[in-house]
Structure formats: C-alpha cells, structure tokens
Amino acid sequence: xxxxxxxxxxxxxxxxxxxxxxxxxxxxxxxxxxxxxxxxxxxxxxxxxxxxxxxxxxxxxxxxxxxxxxxxxxxxxxxxxxxxxxxxxxxxxxxxxxxxxxxxxxxxxxxxxxxxxxxxxxxxxxxxxxxxxxxxxxxxxxxxxxxxxxxxxxxxxxxxxxxxxxxxxxxxxxxxxxxxxxxxxxxxxxxxxxxxxxxxxxxxxxxxxxxxxxxxxxxxxxxxxxxxxxxxxxxxxxxxxxxxxxxxxxxxxx
Numbered sequence: 001x002x003x004x005x006x007x008x009x010x011x012x013x014x015x016x017x018x019x020x021x022x023x024x025x026x027x028x029x030x031x032x033x034x035x036x037x038x039x040x041x042x043x044x045x046x047x048x049x050x051x052x053x054x055x056x057x058x059x060x061x062x063x064x065x066x067x068x069x070x071x072x073x074x075x076x077x078x079x080x081x082x083x084x085x086x087x088x089x090x091x092x093x094x095x096x097x098x099x100x101x102x103x104x105x106x107x108x109x110x111x112x113x114x115x116x117x118x119x120x121x122x123x124x125x126x127x128x129x130x131x132x133x134x135x136x137x138x139x140x141x142x143x144x145x146x147x148x149x150x151x152x153x154x155x156x157x158x159x160x161x162x163x164x165x166x167x168x169x170x171x172x173x174x175x176x177x178x179x180x181x182x183x184x185x186x187x188x189x190x191x192x193x194x195x196x197x198x199x200x201x202x203x204x205x206x207x208x209x210x211x212x213x214x215x216x217x218x219x220x221x222x223x224x225x226x227x228x229x230x231x232x233x234x235x236x237x238x239x240x241x242x243x244x245x246x247x248x249x250x251x252x253x254x
Contacts, residue, residue, distance in 0.1 A: 025162040029155040043072035050164040073116035095135025102127035136163040
C-alpha cells in the first residue's frame with residue numbers, strides 16, 4: 001500500500017517538476033574583421049528575456065544571455081584587439097511604430113590573438129517606446145570594439161531568429177486596438193464633410209426670391225420690377241388714347 005501511494009504521489013508531482021525552462025535558440029552570425037575584411041561564421045545559443053508588457057515613454061529593459069556553440073566560436077584576429085573592449089548586443093523590434101531596436105553593452109575580457117573570444121554570458125538591452133502597439137522582438141547583431149562606432153569585429157545575424165511577443169500600452173494603460181481600419185469621429189475618407197443627406201430635387205422659393213413690394217405668386221412674383229414697368233407703360237398708352245379721343249370730339253356750337 002505504501003509503495004502504491006508513493007507511486008501515486010510521484011505521478012502527481014513529476015509533471016510539474018519536469019517542466020523545463022525554454023531553451024536558448026541557436027543563431028548563426030557572419031562576423032567581419034573591419035581592419036582586414038576577413039569573415040568567419042560563428043554560432044551562439046541566445047535567449048532573450050522580454051517583459052510581457054511595456055509602457056509608452058518608459059524605459060523598456062530586455063535581457064540577453066548567450067554562449068558560443070562548441071566549435072563555432074569567434075576567433076580573435078591575428079592583428080589583435082587591444083584597449084578597453086566591449087561587446088555591443090542588439091535586439092530587433094518589429095510591428096510597433098517608432099520602435100525598431102534595443103541596445104546593450106557589456107565589458108569584454110582580455111582577448112588573445114588567434115584564440116576564441118570569451119564573451120560575457122549576459123547583457124541588458126534598453127530602449128524607450130513612444131507609441132503603443134503589439135509586435136515582436138528577436139536577437140540581432142553583435143559587435144565588438146571600443147565604442148559603438150569604433151567596431152573591430154561586426155557580427156550580423158543570418159536567417160531568422162526566435163520571435164518574442166511584446167505589447168506596449170499607453171500611459172493610461174490602454175492597449176492598442178485590434179481594428180486594422182482607422183476610424184475618425186468627424187470625417188472619413190469617403191465623407192465630404194456633409195451631414196450625409198441628399199439635396200432635395202424640388203426648388204424652394206425663399207424670401208430672397210420675392211422682390212420688394214411683390215408677392216409670392218410664382219413667375220409673376222419673381223418677374224420683379226421688369227413686369228411692373230411693362231404694366232405701367234400699357235396704362236400710360238391707354239390714358240393717352242382716351243385723351244386723344246376726347247380731343248377729337250366735335251365742339252358744340254355757341
């Protein structure tokens with residue numbers, strides 16, 4: 001009975017205890033010695049630690065850890081690498097506006113010409129997002145030198161690397177919209193700024209169409225001063241005719 005209970009307990013516990021952490025992914029790099037243009041291909045097992053969520057205008061920190069694959073190490077150039085050398089690591093970021101990369105730096109130990117380069121196992125990369133959005137992060141270039149600009153060896157990642165999801169929220173905690181079509185509360189691309197109602201095809205007479213002193217009688221009212229002038233002319237002609245007839249009547253004799 002005790003053996004049975006022990007086996008049952010082991011079967012209950014082991015699935016949780018055996019859950020392994022996500023393994024680092026191998027990334028192949030092409031490294032170039034800037035002084036001689038000599039190239040060599042190396043491989044690193046790289047793992048990034050990306051936060052589940054970041055905030056606009058707040059520094060974002062991404063962890064980097066890496067180690068050379070045995071037999072695929074970077075060999076120091078024969079000309080040597082002297083000075084206070086550093087390793088500069090980069091992460092590429094895609095899918096989020098105005099956010100393309102993060103940068104980290106770590107001190108590099110003594111480098112022996114012609115021997116494999118011992119790199120720091122970890123580094124911290126930082127950047128600051130300016131806009132909310134959802135995207136992905138992946139391991140990018142690694143450079144060795146005195147400053148980011150004074151590079152003695154440049155290593156560019158070849159092929160695809162593991163993509164890590166990243167979400168940047170607004171300062172108020174809002175998340176980016178899933179809608180792919182932008183909308184505007186005032187005017188859309190198909191909107192000409194009107195209220196959307198079609199104009200009435202029936203003409204409407206307004207007070208501005210009625211001449212001063214006239215009435216809204218259709219064409220007569222809209223005839224305006226020209227119509228009244230014609231009527232006045234006719235009246236004058238009639239009066240002149242009446243006067244002429246009266247003048248032509250014979251006068252009575254005394």
